Amino acid sequence: MSDEHKQDDTPPAAAETPAAAPASGETPAPSQQEFAVRAALESVMDPEINLSVIDLGLIREIHFLPGNTHIKMMLTTPFCPYAPQLMEEVKNATMAVVPLPCDVEIMPDAWSPDLMPDPGLLGYSF
16 A cells, blocks of 8 residues: 555656656747846837737747847838837837847738737727
């Protein structure tokens, strides 16, 4: 009976390994630096929609490279008249947290509310 009790208290090592190690192909967890940049980018607002670039899901990737930070972002419309302003605000907010030059690349992908963490922020359901 004591052997059975031991088996109940000690989980098999094979069961622990998959939970502890991320599966191949998974993206690593965001760093504290990325969390800080994303928090700073919460203050960058789309002037027409009045939601942050984070709430809109416009910030797609943040890369910390030797000597600079590279951000890939989308626009809500392909020829957004506020693109230069948004890019500058994203750069400034990022450089306030990471004191390195920042490059912002506009991705050609089409934006959709499905990319938002919470599409309900737009005030309508679809």
